[in-house]
Amino acid sequence: MQFRYKKITVKIGSNVLAKADGTLNVARIAHLVDQIAFLQKSGVEVVLVSSGAVAAGRAVLEPVKRTDAVSQRQLWAALGQVKLISRYSDFFSEHGLVCAQVLTTKENFSDRGHYLNMKNCITTLLENKVIPIVNENDTISVTELMFTDNDELSGLIASMVNSEALVILSNVNGVYNTHPQNENAELIHQIDREEVDLKGSAVERQSTFGRGGMLTKLRIAQKVAGDGIGVHVANGTTENVLIDLLDKDKEFEHTYFVPNKKSSSGVKKWIGYSDDFAKGQVVINQGAIKALNSEKAVSLLPVGVVKTISDFKKGDLIKIVDETGAVVGVGKAQYGSDKMKQEMDSEKQKPLVHYDYLYMENKK
Ligand SMILES: Nc1ncnc2c1ncn2[C@@H]1O[C@H](COP(=O)(O)OP(=O)(O)O)[C@@H](O)[C@H]1O
Numbered sequence: 001m002q003f004r005y006k007k008i009t010v011k012i013g014s015n016v017l018a019k020a021d022g023t024l025n026v027a028r029i030a031h032l033v034d035q036i037a038f039l040q041k042s043g044v045e046v047v048l049v050s051s052g053a054v055a056a057g058r059a060v061l062e063p064v065k066r067t068d069a070v071s072q073r074q075l076w077a078a079l080g081q082v083k084l085i086s087r088y089s090d091f092f093s094e095h096g097l098v099c100a101q102v103l104t105t106k107e108n109f110s111d112r113g114h115y116l117n118m119k120n121c122i123t124t125l126l127e128n129k130v131i132p133i134v135n136e137n138d139t140i141s142v143t144e145l146m147f148t149d150n151d152e153l154s155g156l157i158a159s160m161v162n163s164e165a166l167v168i169l170s171n172v173n174g175v176y177n178t179h180p181q182n183e184n185a186e187l188i189h190q191i192d193r194e195e196v197d198l199k200g201s202a203v204e205r206q207s208t209f210g211r212g213g214m215l216t217k218l219r220i221a222q223k224v225a226g227d228g229i230g231v232h233v234a235n236g237t238t239e240n241v242l243i244d245l246l247d248k249d250k251e252f253e254h255t256y257f258v259p260n261k262k263s264s265s266g267v268k269k270w271i272g273y274s275d276d277f278a279k280g281q282v283v284i285n286q287g288a289i290k291a292l293n294s295e296k297a298v299s300l301l302p303v304g305v306v307k308t309i310s311d312f313k314k315g316d317l318i319k320i321v322d323e324t325g326a327v328v329g330v331g332k333a334q335y336g337s338d339k340m341k342q343e344m345d346s347e348k349q350k351p352l353v354h355y356d357y358l359y360m361e362n363k364k
């Protein structure tokens, strides 16, 4: 059997791992582990991003007194992560394989040093044929410090480890043109960059156990595909899903996000996913947007900046928005906002963001 890729990231959603009563579906974990073990033994490197901690914890105990939603989630996630990993560990060991736990937070992605440490850890695990199992550290990630959901985390991980593809497993066959429960819902088999805009109410409706819903999958998949990584959204509750999906000779019903042919450098990728951590913000004009999105390597000059929304210092990440406020890119400032006025008056303007440190959302 020939597989499509040699290195993939697989994200298993809460809806795949939780039973109807919200507790962990152990048989499903066992079946997914069988498939990952088969892939690994066939020479496909797998990084796993697994939800399921809260589901696993829910079955362990009920809080002794009325508890707020955040504390309850912390309690279940802390208890459940141990259960979840020990299930994975037991099932992988039946195949003579070892897995390891990597817990992270959104904050860890804001610092390039922490980011590189995490990358090094996962790379070392893979070199040693260990299957990394990544999850958000739910015990300390609350409110604004949280990832939207594990789809967001899986996109960051796939990009960080240079996966050839990201497979997102949920409880539906893929992305539909409207909510799958609607009578005339149709599965979208392939999505090219920026082709689909499903921001209708149907797509925003959330499921029982998932956090972000289909809208985050769509947003993340489009971003990841834009970075040159193909994304497959498929049904994790279907038997043999991973093997059939990745088999070169099989057609499997799901949604495929076609990757951009070009991929960005490591530092640009990191910058591209860091807009939430940007300190400054500038508005740029349409001419600058067009030039920066062209196929050429163009840096952002102060002449393209219409105004500064939040001040920044040299080295800070800045969010670059258009005149409607939509984010068009992220970059590292070569000087602070105080110096920008000076540069604007200069005949030979020094780039505010050098091309090597500029990530544009819609770069050709
Ligand atoms: N257009 C759509 N296409 C597919 N699924 C959709 C759509 N709109 C809403 N959904 C819902 O999104 C859910 C999957 O997202 P989510 O709850 O985040 O799952 P997971 O826990 O697997 O990450 C599905 O159960 C489905 O009901």
Ligand SMILES: N[C@@H](CCC(=O)OP(=O)(O)O)C(=O)O
Pocket: 012, 013, 014, 015, 050, 051, 052, 053, 054, 055, 077, 135, 136, 138, 148, 149, 150, 151, 209, 210, 211, 212, 213
């Ligand atoms: N970290 C949580 C899962 C959070 C989450 O966002 O899940 P999902 O809806 O599957 O993307 C857990 O392990 O229960």
